[in-house]
Amino acid sequence: QVQLVESGGGSVQVGGSLRLSCTASGYTYGCMGWFRQAPGQEREAVATIYSTSGTTYYADSVKGRFTISEDDAQNAVYLQMNSLKPEDAAMYYCATAPAYGAAFYCQRFNDYRFWGQGTQVTVSS
Numbered sequence: 001q002v003q004l005v006e007s008g009g010g011s012v013q014v015g016g017s018l019r020l021s022c023t024a025s026g027y028t029y030g031c032m033g034w035f036r037q038a039p040g041q042e043r044e045a046v047a048t049i050y051s052t053s054g055t056t057y058y059a060d061s062v063k064g065r066f067t068i069s070e071d072d073a074q075n076a077v078y079l080q081m082n083s084l085k086p087e088d089a090a091m092y093y094c095a096t097a098p099a100y101g102a103a104f105y106c107q108r109f110n111d112y113r114f115w116g117q118g119t120q121v122t123v124s125s
Helices: 103-107
Strands: 003-007 010-013 018-025 031-037 044-050 055-058 066-071 076-081 090-097 119-124
Touching (some): 018 090, 018 119, 031 066, 044 103, 055 103, 076 090
Antiparallel strands (some): 018 076, 031 044, 066 076, 090 119
8 A cells, every 4th residue: 555745845925835745655556646635625636647648737726826746766756836825725645546647537536546645735925
């Protein structure tokens, strides 16, 4: 069973940047994703990546500001977050999901599993 460990969260001012890391031990599926959950809100998908082709998905709210990437050699996935806004504040989680050989399966957000413990992002004005 895979274990995912997130790191890199912290407190930044509006407009600042953070780089989140997710390190996996064990086998991961073809899709890797970053999700976030703010207090009182449902968990939402932020970005996903299909490992075979590098195809990415971004939520509209983060397009142009966040970048998901992966390093197969390190078995890690990253989320570069720029131009942070107060509404980006949340607990960020990474997870993995089966790809079934096609990138669009990475947007089946309910399929994601093996969640990490999360890393907190705080954005202050």
